[in-house]
Amino acid sequence: MNPKPRKRFAQHWLKSEEALDSIAEAANLQKSDRVLEIGPGTGVLTSRLLPQVRAVVAVEIDRDLCKKLVKSLGKQENFLLLQGDILSLDLDSLLVPFPRFQAPNKVVANIPYNITGPILEKLLGTIREPSQTEYDLIVLLMQKEVADRLVAEPGTKAFGALSVRVQYLATCEYICCVPSKAFYPAPKVDSAVVRLIPRSVLPAVINPNNLDILVKLGFANRRKMLKNNLKSIVESDRLVQLLEKLNINPQSRAENLSLQDWITLSNNLQGE
Numbered sequence: 001m002n003p004k005p006r007k008r009f010a011q012h013w014l015k016s017e018e019a020l021d022s023i024a025e026a027a028n029l030q031k032s033d034r035v036l037e038i039g040p041g042t043g044v045l046t047s048r049l050l051p052q053v054r055a056v057v058a059v060e061i062d063r064d065l066c067k068k069l070v071k072s073l074g075k076q077e078n079f080l081l082l083q084g085d086i087l088s089l090d091l092d093s094l095l096v097p098f099p100r101f102q103a104p105n106k107v108v109a110n111i112p113y114n115i116t117g118p119i120l121e122k123l124l125g126t127i128r129e130p131s132q133t134e135y136d137l138i139v140l141l142m143q144k145e146v147a148d149r150l151v152a153e154p155g156t157k158a159f160g161a162l163s164v165r166v167q168y169l170a171t172c173e174y175i176c177c178v179p180s181k182a183f184y185p186a187p188k189v190d191s192a193v194v195r196l197i198p199r200s201v202l203p204a205v206i207n208p209n210n211l212d213i214l215v216k217l218g219f220a221n222r223r224k225m226l227k228n229n230l231k232s233i234v235e236s237d238r239l240v241q242l243l244e245k246l247n248i249n250p251q252s253r254a255e256n257l258s259l260q261d262w263i264t265l266s267n268n269l270q271g272e
């Protein structure tokens with residue numbers, strides 16, 4: 001019997017073999033891989049990963065689950081379990097005594113949905129401070145609504161500040177939808193598997209702080225035109241001129257600008 005899921009840790013046990021297959025396949029697992037798993041829970045995904053890779057280091061916050069995981073998977077020599085909060089622990093230093101598990105090159109996880117944003121930030125960093133740890137690939141099962149935002153194209157409803165921020169740091173690919181009935185207990189929302197490939201070379205931005213502020217202000221009120229949302233940092237007439245010069249419609253709303261448009265705009269607004 002699986003342990004009773006705890007709401008406060010956003011526990012939903014994945015029971016669909018099909019979903020587990022999709023996650024493993026999307027991770028393109030290799031014998032040499034060192035995988036970081038966030039929230040192994042009862043270990044269903046972990047058990048899939050272990051036979052296929054060199055090492056799995058899993059971080060689980062729930063002490064009771066950790067005891068169970070040690071019992072069920074503790075004997076496997078390529079498994080290391082760390083009890084703690086993924087958001088606050090310092091993985092690099094904790095792994096110093098465990099050479100086999102150091103510097104994981106992939107992240108594969110069915111994450112706790114209540115901290116999706118902070119997990120993305122922990123793994124990828126921010127526009128201002130991109131992460132130093134560079135993973136080859138990250139496969140996450142997350143709520144579908146967030147997945148849609150990560151892969152959204154400009155000009156669509158789902159395209160927002162999160163899309164620009166994450167797409168700046170990684171290429172994002174939608175793998176498949178996972179219906180809520182694939183879990184116990186079924187979450188209120190559908191889920192989706194997403195693959196992120198962190199960019200090893202970031203797009204050329206002269207001043208990342210500038211881009212960060214621009215995206216924040218630009219999307220502050222989605223119904224307003226960009227020139228109105230950016231009034232506090234650039235005079236509206238001047239912005240219209242600049243947008244025309246850059247071949248961006250001056251009537252645009254933030255959602256109409258592509259990642260490249262944001263970067264070009266930021267680079268051309270130096271010193272404003």
Ligand code: SAH
Nearest residue numbers: 009012013014039040041061085086110112
């Ligand atoms: N991977 C499992 C469980 C997913 S549910 C499965 O697919 O069935 C999310 C898991 O993340 C739970 O086990 C929960 O206890 C754990 N978790 C929640 N918050 C966490 C945090 N801050 N750090 C690490 N693990 C966390």
